[in-house]
Amino acid sequence: MLGQLAAHARWSPLTRILVVGADAAGMSAAHTALRAADAAGRDVEITVLEATGHTSYSACGIPYWIAGDVPSGDDLVARTAAEHRSAGIDLRLGARAVAVDTERRRVRFEQDGTAGEAEYDELVLATGAAPIIPDWARAADGGLVDGVHPVKSLDDGELWTGLLERAGEVGGPSRAVVVGGGYIGVEMAEALIRRGLSATLVTRGRVMSSLDEDLGAEIEDALVAAGVDLRTGRTIDGLETTGGPGDRVSGVVTDTGERLGADVVVLAIGVEPATRLGGEAGLPLGEAGGYLPDPAGRIAPGIWAAGDCCEVEHRLTGRRAFLPLGTHANKLGRVVGDNLLGGDRRFGGALGTAITRFVAGGVHLEIARTGLSSDQAAEAGYDVAALVTTGTTISGYMPEAEVIHTKVLGDRATRRLLGVQIVGGPGSAKRVDAAAAALWGGLTVDDLAGMDLAYAPPFATVWDALQIAARRLADRL
Amino acid sequence: MLGQLAAHARWSPLTRILVVGADAAGMSAAHTALRAADAAGRDVEITVLEATGHTSYSACGIPYWIAGDVPSGDDLVARTAAEHRSAGIDLRLGARAVAVDTERRRVRFEQDGTAGEAEYDELVLATGAAPIIPDWARAADGGLVDGVHPVKSLDDGELWTGLLERAGEVGGPSRAVVVGGGYIGVEMAEALIRRGLSATLVTRGRVMSSLDEDLGAEIEDALVAAGVDLRTGRTIDGLETTGGPGDRVSGVVTDTGERLGADVVVLAIGVEPATRLGGEAGLPLGEAGGYLPDPAGRIAPGIWAAGDCCEVEHRLTGRRAFLPLGTHANKLGRVVGDNLLGGDRRFGGALGTAITRFVAGGVHLEIARTGLSSDQAAEAGYDVAALVTTGTTISGYMPEAEVIHTKVLGDRATRRLLGVQIVGGPGSAKRVDAAAAALWGGLTVDDLAGMDLAYAPPFATVWDALQIAARRLADRL
Numbered sequence: 001m002l003g004q005l006a007a008h009a010r011w012s013p014l015t016r017i018l019v020v021g022a023d024a025a026g027m028s029a030a031h032t033a034l035r036a037a038d039a040a041g042r043d044v045e046i047t048v049l050e051a052t053g054h055t056s057y058s059a060c061g062i063p064y065w066i067a068g069d070v071p072s073g074d075d076l077v078a079r080t081a082a083e084h085r086s087a088g089i090d091l092r093l094g095a096r097a098v099a100v101d102t103e104r105r106r107v108r109f110e111q112d113g114t115a116g117e118a119e120y121d122e123l124v125l126a127t128g129a130a131p132i133i134p135d136w137a138r139a140a141d142g143g144l145v146d147g148v149h150p151v152k153s154l155d156d157g158e159l160w161t162g163l164l165e166r167a168g169e170v171g172g173p174s175r176a177v178v179v180g181g182g183y184i185g186v187e188m189a190e191a192l193i194r195r196g197l198s199a200t201l202v203t204r205g206r207v208m209s210s211l212d213e214d215l216g217a218e219i220e221d222a223l224v225a226a227g228v229d230l231r232t233g234r235t236i237d238g239l240e241t242t243g244g245p246g247d248r249v250s251g252v253v254t255d256t257g258e259r260l261g262a263d264v265v266v267l268a269i270g271v272e273p274a275t276r277l278g279g280e281a282g283l284p285l286g287e288a289g290g291y292l293p294d295p296a297g298r299i300a301p302g303i304w305a306a307g308d309c310c311e312v313e314h315r316l317t318g319r320r321a322f323l324p325l326g327t328h329a330n331k332l333g334r335v336v337g338d339n340l341l342g343g344d345r346r347f348g349g350a351l352g353t354a355i356t357r358f359v360a361g362g363v364h365l366e367i368a369r370t371g372l373s374s375d376q377a378a379e380a381g382y383d384v385a386a387l388v389t390t391g392t393t394i395s396g397y398m399p400e401a402e403v404i405h406t407k408v409l410g411d412r413a414t415r416r417l418l419g420v421q422i423v424g425g426p427g428s429a430k431r432v433d434a435a436a437a438a439l440w441g442g443l444t445v446d447d448l449a450g451m452d453l454a455y456a457p458p459f460a461t462v463w464d465a466l467q468i469a470a471r472r473l474a475d476r477l
Numbered sequence: 478m479l480g481q482l483a484a485h486a487r488w489s490p491l492t493r494i495l496v497v498g499a500d501a502a503g504m505s506a507a508h509t510a511l512r513a514a515d516a517a518g519r520d521v522e523i524t525v526l527e528a529t530g531h532t533s534y535s536a537c538g539i540p541y542w543i544a545g546d547v548p549s550g551d552d553l554v555a556r557t558a559a560e561h562r563s564a565g566i567d568l569r570l571g572a573r574a575v576a577v578d579t580e581r582r583r584v585r586f587e588q589d590g591t592a593g594e595a596e597y598d599e600l601v602l603a604t605g606a607a608p609i610i611p612d613w614a615r616a617a618d619g620g621l622v623d624g625v626h627p628v629k630s631l632d633d634g635e636l637w638t639g640l641l642e643r644a645g646e647v648g649g650p651s652r653a654v655v656v657g658g659g660y661i662g663v664e665m666a667e668a669l670i671r672r673g674l675s676a677t678l679v680t681r682g683r684v685m686s687s688l689d690e691d692l693g694a695e696i697e698d699a700l701v702a703a704g705v706d707l708r709t710g711r712t713i714d715g716l717e718t719t720g721g722p723g724d725r726v727s728g729v730v731t732d733t734g735e736r737l738g739a740d741v742v743v744l745a746i747g748v749e750p751a752t753r754l755g756g757e758a759g760l761p762l763g764e765a766g767g768y769l770p771d772p773a774g775r776i777a778p779g780i781w782a783a784g785d786c787c788e789v790e791h792r793l794t795g796r797r798a799f800l801p802l803g804t805h806a807n808k809l810g811r812v813v814g815d816n817l818l819g820g821d822r823r824f825g826g827a828l829g830t831a832i833t834r835f836v837a838g839g840v841h842l843e844i845a846r847t848g849l850s851s852d853q854a855a856e857a858g859y860d861v862a863a864l865v866t867t868g869t870t871i872s873g874y875m876p877e878a879e880v881i882h883t884k885v886l887g888d889r890a891t892r893r894l895l896g897v898q899i900v901g902g903p904g905s906a907k908r909v910d911a912a913a914a915a916l917w918g919g920l921t922v923d924d925l926a927g928m929d930l931a932y933a934p935p936f937a938t939v940w941d942a943l944q945i946a947a948r949r950l951a952d953r954l
Contacts, residue, residue, distance in 0.1 A: 024939070061874055062935045075874040183933075259789055317930070326939045327932045348927040355931035368931055397538055397552040427907070430937065433930045434910035440928040441918025450825040451917040452792070453910045454832035455804045456660075457538045460907065462501070462803045 006415025014043045018107055018120035020097045020277065022050035025307025025327050025333035026126030027079065028091050032337025042341055046089045047118055049109050051096040054154045055081050060326055062157040063184065066164065067191035073089075073154045073161075078298055096126075100281040103465065105243050105302060122302055122340045125278050125291060126333065129271035129308035129324045131156075134179075136238045137267055139247075145239055146248035147173075150267040151184055163264050167174075168196040173263035176200070177252050179236055180268030181207035183356045185215045186219070186367075188266045189228050193360035200229040200260050202236060202252070209365060210354065211421045212374045215407055218423045219358070219367060226361030231258070239265070271324050273309045286311040288322035295346040297336035304340065306332040315349030316372055316418065316439065317380045323350050352376075352419075355429050366429035370436040374409060382414040385477055389469035393427040395457035404428040406469035408435075410445040415477050418447050418465065431466055445474045487600035491520045494817055495584055497574045497754065499527035500534065500801050502784025502810035503603030504556065506774075507566050507766040509814025519818055523566045524595055526586050528573040531631045532558050537803055539634040540661065544668035548637075550631045567747035574604075577758040582779060599779055599817045602755050602768060603810065606748035606785035606801045610634075613715045614744055616724075622716055623725035624650075627744040628661055640741050650740035653677070654729050656713055657745030658684035660833045663696070663844075665743045666705050670837035677706040677737050679713060679729070685844060688830065688898045689851050691865050692884055695900045695912075696835070696844060703838030708735070716742070738859040748801050750786045763788040770881065772823040773814035792826030793849055793895065793916065794857045800827050807861065829853075829896075830913045832906050843906035847913040850897025851886060860889040862954055866946035870904040872934035881905040883946035885912075887922035894922050894954050897943065904936075908943055922951045 017033055019026045030046050037044040048055075054077070061076040070076065084091045095111040100123065107118050129152035139145045150161055166172030176192040178185050181203030192199045201207070206216045207223065207230070224230055231254060240251040240259065251261045273290035275283075283299055286292050290311035297304045308324035310332065328350055338345040353370040377384040386409040392401040402425025409419040420435035424427050438448050449470035455462050463471065494510055496503045507523050514521040525532075531554070538553040547553060561568045572588040578602065584595050608627035616622045626636055642648030653669040655662050658680030678684070683693045684700060684707070701707055708731060717728040717736065729740045750767035752760075762777055763769050767788035774781045785801035787809065805827055815822040830847040843881045854861040863886040869878040879902025886896040897912035899905050915925050928948035932939050940948065 058872060058874070058934065058939070060939075061872060064875060064934055069876055070874045209779075318939070325932070327929065330939055331927060348924070349929075350927035353929040353931045355933045355936050357933070357935055361937075370929070370931070395535060395538060397535070397547045398541060399546055409944075430904070430908060430931060431910060433908060433941070433943075434914045436930055437914035437920070437925075437928055438918065439909045440924060441915065441920050443914070443918050447825070447917060448914075450808060451914055452804065452826075452828035452830040452847070453913055454830045454847070454907060455537070455802070456832045456834070457535065457541055458834055458836075459832050462535070462807055463538075464910070466910075 014045055014312070015341060016121045017044055017046045017123070017124065018118050019046065019048040019126060020107065021126035021128055021307065022055035022091060022093070023126065023128055023307065023329070025329040026124060027230070028330050028333025029083060029124045029126065029304070029306055029337040029340070031087065033340045034088060034333045036338055036341050040341060044341070048084070048089055048091045049095040049097050049107070049118065050091065050093050052153065052155070055079070055084060055091065055093070055094050056335065057154050058326070059152060062151055063187035063191045066151070066160045066188070072277040073157050075469050076154065083224065095313070097277055100277055102281050102300060102303065114244045122304065124213070124336055124340070125303065125305040125309060126307045127274040127277060127309045131267060131271050131276045133267060134269060136236055144367065145241060147263060148194055148239065148249050148265040149464045151188055152271065164195050171198070173197060175261050176264045176266065177202060177260050177262040178266040178268055179234070179252070180270065181205065181209070181305050182268065182270065183354065185266070185268035186223070186358050187356055188268055189223065190358050190360040192266070193226060193228070198227070198229070200231065200262070202231040202234050202254060202260070204233070204235050207233055210352070211367070211369050211423070212386070215405060215421050215423045218405055219365065222358060222365040226358065259305040271285045271308065273311070273322065275309050276324065278305070290322050292320060293332065296339045297347060299330055304336045306336045309368060312347070313349045315351055316386060321350060321352065323352060323423070325407045336347045351436050351439050353432065355432060357429065364426050365423065366426065367423050368429035368432035369421045370432050371417070371439045372409065373419060373421070377418045382418055384418060385412050385473060387469065387476065389465070389472050390400045391465040391468055392461060393425060393465065394459055395461055396440050398457050400458070400473060402426055402428065404465045406465050408445060408448070408469045408473045410473055410477055412477055415444040415446060415474070417443055419449055432462070434466055445470050445477060449474050483552065486855060491517045492520055492818060493596060493598045494521055494523045494601065495595050495599070496523065496601040496603060497527045497584065498526040498603035498605055498784065499532040499561070499568060499570070500603065500605055500784065500806070502806040503601060504533045504561060505807050505810025506601045506603065506781070506783055506814040507561070507815070508564065509811045510817045511565060512814070513815055513818050513820060525561070525566055525568045526574050526584070526595065527570050527573040529632070530570050531632065532556070532561060532568065532570070534631050535803070536629060539628055539631070540664035540668045542634050543628070543637045543665070544671045551633065566741070574721050577754055579758050579777065579780065589872050592631055599781065600643060601813055601817070602776070602780065602782040602786060603784045604751040604786045607751045608744060608748050609746045610744060611713065611746065613713055622718060624740060625716065625726050625742040625744065629748065630664055633789055634939070639673050650674060652738050653741050653743065654679060654737050654739040655743040655745055656729070657747065658682070658709065659745065659747065660745070660831065663700070663835050664833060665745055666700065666725050667835050669743070671702060674705070674741070675704070677739070679708040679711050679731060679737070681710070681712050687850065688844070688846050688900070689884060692882060692898050692900045695882055696842065699835060699840050699842040703835065703840040710862045721725035748785065750788070750799065752786050763797045764843070767799050769797060770809065773816045774809055774824065775816070781813045783813045789824070790826045792828055798827060798829065800829060802831065825917070828916050830909065832909060834906065842900065843903065844900050844907035845909035846896070846898045847909050848894070848916045849886065850896060850898070854886055854895045859895055860911065861895060862887050862889050864946065864950045864952060864953065866942070866943040866949050868945055869935055869938060870902060870942065872938055875934050877935070879903055879905065881942045883942050885922060885925070887952045887954055888949055889954055892921040892923060892951070894920055894925055908941070911943060922947050922954060926951050
């Protein structure tokens with residue numbers, strides 16, 4: 001009996017893993033599975049289908065490439081196709097998956113105009129998210145009007161660096177309109193101003209609406225101080241174009257009828273999960289249209305999903321949230337990679353942590369948030385108390401001290417920490433991580449106020465700004 | 478009966494609070510008690526005896542005053558004597574407490590050469606710590622040899638700015654020896670090099686021995702690269718002086734007989750709790766000679782203690798630790814202030830979090846630690862596993878990316894996080910706070926690796942350096 005078990009344990013059939021999408025989530029899963037197979041002495045064959053010609057790049061880095069911080073799009077590639085292949089992954093670029101047959105475990109795809117079919121034992125859907133393209137941005141032929149473009153892929157980055165090549169020269173682009181006031185919108189406003197353009201930012205709601213209104217107002221003030229022409233609460237009705245041959249954008253018209261001249265228009269309205277493939281195969285989708293992986297990353301027998309095509313579980317609410325970020329893509333990708341061959345890893349959930357900055361026009365503002373906003377907390381049923389505290393990033397007598405605004409949110413019933421938002425000068429934002437760790441552990445506002453955070457005059461005040469804010473809220477809970 | 482109880486509750490006698498020591502801990506306790514009394518409608522009389530002429534100043538800021546970052550010692554004063562007094566505190570400067578009569582609840586003190594006595598209902602001992610002065614630093618009259626001095630009080634700072642006034646001029650001081658390789662030693666090496674002196678650092682053990690040896694070696698390399706002449710594993714046998722009138726230091730002699738020329742010598746050997754007052758009154762002291770407040774801050778009926786004169790409870794070991802830092806002084810001071818009138822606040826313990834930097838001679842190094850070192854963890858009975866991971870502070874393609882070394886320590890038996898140490902370039906050290914928060918919550922190495930920390934290219938890598946390090950250790954636990 002023992003001999004039989006041992007023989008069974010040694011029996012290792014070939015497992016065919018098929019990954020659709022070769023960016024962070026897909027390639028994390030692929031490499032992790034490769035390592036897990038290696039460690040377990042298992043035989044795997046890993047094939048990756050990627051519709052575009054690019055793999056494993058930092059989409060978050062594109063605004064900094066456009067701004068001029070990063071010399072080339074190649075610098076944003078974490079691992080090249082050649083590196084993936086030399087690790088033993090059968091990576092097929094330009095191969096667009098078009099249908100999944102979940103019964104027969106096959107994926108149909110198109111490559112170089114011909115149709116192919118790939119069999120799998122385990123399928124990983126990592127198709128990411130696609131930028132939302134409003135109808136007004138399209139030309140008669142269905143393509144984008146020249147000069148109007150999103151900022152998502154390396155191809156987008158290439159296009160933008162081309163569009164801005166002559167920025168600052170006579171006849172070059174000088175006026176930009178950014179549509180969308182979220183992370184990408186703010187980062188692109190920075191990039192465009194740093195490239196010498198004027199920037200008008202139009203947003204349907206507030207700027208950075210993932211933060212509460214009071215801190216959002218600080219961000220809006222900073223943008224205005226840096227010269228951004230702000231139009232909040234506005235939508236775009238349509239474009240104006242130059243007409244004639246070489247027709248391209250010359251302006252946008254808002255819902256109030258205002259005409260804003262524009263040589264380039266950034267589409268930063270958001271992204272949506274690219275889940276047509278699984279949706280058509282009958283796989284369940286969430287409210288935002290994303291796949292719904294369980295904590296192991298599984299969405300159906302033999303089918304897994306990771307990355308921006310998913311709605312992940314929010315650790316504080318237990319509900320699904322569409323949070324298309326590289327952090328979750330990498331973490332969930334790794335979870336899937338480990339579990340494909342029978343591992344037992346779990347994705348711990350998301351806290352909604354996010355960070356960015358706006359550094360342009362003499363302004364240096366850092367922005368971060370974690371956990372629930374006031375609205376989210378109320379909606380989740382918490383009796384939320386919140387307070388903004390203004391202090392300094394480091395000891396006030398140090399020459400580098402900067403203003404920092406910290407908002408702490410807690411639950412009156414349990415004193416539990418619910419969220420933290422930070423807006424301030426250099427050195428402000430990354431301290432949100434201490435709050436994220438506290439949220440991860442389910443700690444209270446009192447814990448955050450009392451914990452042993454690091455202090456020395458060049459790094460913090462003796463009560464860290466985060467703790468002063470937590471202490472003040474704790475006194476009022 | 479109910480009427481009697483109510484009458485009793487309304488009966489509010491005057492509570493006489495006597496605080497000895499007017500720095501962070503004492504004045505935190507005093508102001509917190511004042512606010513608590515105010516809120517509760519209680520009648521208090523708060524008297525503070527302070528032996529020196531200074532109150533509520535940042536001792537941690539003195540090296541930056543000496544370095545030239547801070548224009549004046551006044552800038553280091555958080556609250557002046559006048560501000561304390563106008564808040565209603567009877568602050569007596571130059572009043573040295575000499576004896577406590579715990580039976581009769583009285584403290585004898587000396588002020589302006591005359592003896593006084595203060596009665597109390599509640600006594601707060603906040604006498605701080607005193608720099609260790611080795612015998613070799615003393616002149617025949619028992620005072621310090623000219624040019625040899627510690628860095629602890631505002632008077633010390635004043636003396637140092639005087640000593641260095643002519644630094645860089647002909648005949649001015651040009652050679653410094655720093656004795657001690659801890660936080661103050663490293664900070665003073667920075668200050669002296671920035672003031673144009675050469676610096677030799679002599680330390681009995683390693684530099685920054687609160688970090689493990691591997692990361693300590695990174696720090697030593699950086700000091701040497703910045704031009705610090707390092708002598709580790711050496712003690713001082715004696716001084717050489719100029720002799721004659723105006724006798725002052727001209728060098729030190731180490732235990733190997735090496736003579737090191739010195740115009741100034743920094744005493745940064747450490748501090749010891751100033752607990753003679755309580756010790757003579759029979760109050761219990763710990764192994765390091767500090768008071769042993771319970772979590773409420775009490776050391777005996779009617780007697781409380783806070784600040785650098787205390788050994789605080791280490792949250793991870795449950796044992797006492799002498800950690801003379803402003804963070805604990807402020808937090809425990811506040812706990813005491815709330816409890817003096819019957820509050821129920823608790824000090825949550827220390828994690829041993831600490832941070833500093835060395836920025837001089839073309840080097841910019843940040844240093845931080847939290848939790849237990851490898852030796853401390855082994856001594857506390859943990860089966861410790863630890864790993865150093867080298868990465869970058871932010872996305873490698875960003876121009877500001879810097880090298881960061883992160884050491885994560887975990888317990889093999891429980892996978893619990895035990896400590897984190899960080900040495901690296903700008904932006905490295907303060908991320909120790911996320912680890913401190915994780916330690917505070919008793920989280921695992923897996924939690925640290927999996928939690929939702931903030932990422933954007935100018936702030937972190939997509940897996941934060943801390944998480945790459947935690948993940949690598951988790952894989953080996």
